[in-house]
Amino acid sequence: MDFDLKKTLEALLLSTAEPILLKDVVKVFVRYHQELSEAQEDAREQEGEESPTLEVPSLVTQAQIRDALLQLREEAEVKDKAYRLVEGPNGYQMVTAPQFAEFVRLLRGAPRPMKLSPAALETLSIVAYRQPVTRAEMEAIRGVSVDSALHKLIDLELVIVTGRAELPGRPIQYGTTDKFLEFTGIRELEELPASDVLSNHQIDEWMRRSEDESDEISDEDVGLSKEPKSDELALDEKFVEVDWQRENVESDAAIESESNENTAL
Incomplete structure (x- = not known):
């Protein structure tokens, strides 16, 4: 019987519900x-x-x-099989294709997938991009209390306490978990979409100016292009300044001269 690496890997992945690391597969062949x-x-x-x-x-x-795992993943998608091969923070794993997830859930009697409220999503986004972040920093960014949303995220094991900040009072800092990576379908935090608006440098600058209520945050402050005001022209050309008083005098003189000529005729 000839050895088929792809089929062997497929059998290993189907035999367990836990993710498998590449080094663990190598150990299997060594043993x-x-x-x-x-x-x-x-x-x-x-x-x-x-x-x-x-x-x-x-x-x-x-x-x-x-390479063999990548081929398996492509085959599952191209042939639209009942499973998909995904790579998470803890290795490769065989999962049910999305279109069959509801049937599997009903068979297992599992609850519906968790859904986060807008407040929880906003708080989770701040933690993901800003971590390690304190409660005060979250509230300074959102402008409201984050107690309820933060407790919900901790209960769902999406956010954990990572330590204490070197600030007066040593406030608690928070960060995301591996379950957060699985929840969002990414392997590491570096795969999060780039966010110019939520960059650390800009947030620090906003927080330093937060006590001055007279300061208004512009589009340029948050990394967006400047939106022209209603009294601003969208054209790049510069118009020549016109002396309207002089123009009116010359115009009146021309009209008077033309009138005199008509009278003489």
């Missing part, structure tokens, strides 16, 4: 060869016939495993 060598040694000692085995390469690298 396979160790046990095979021991079995062959025992067979020779007992002068028995060796059972047929797969011709597995002596060295299967992580690069080869990753």
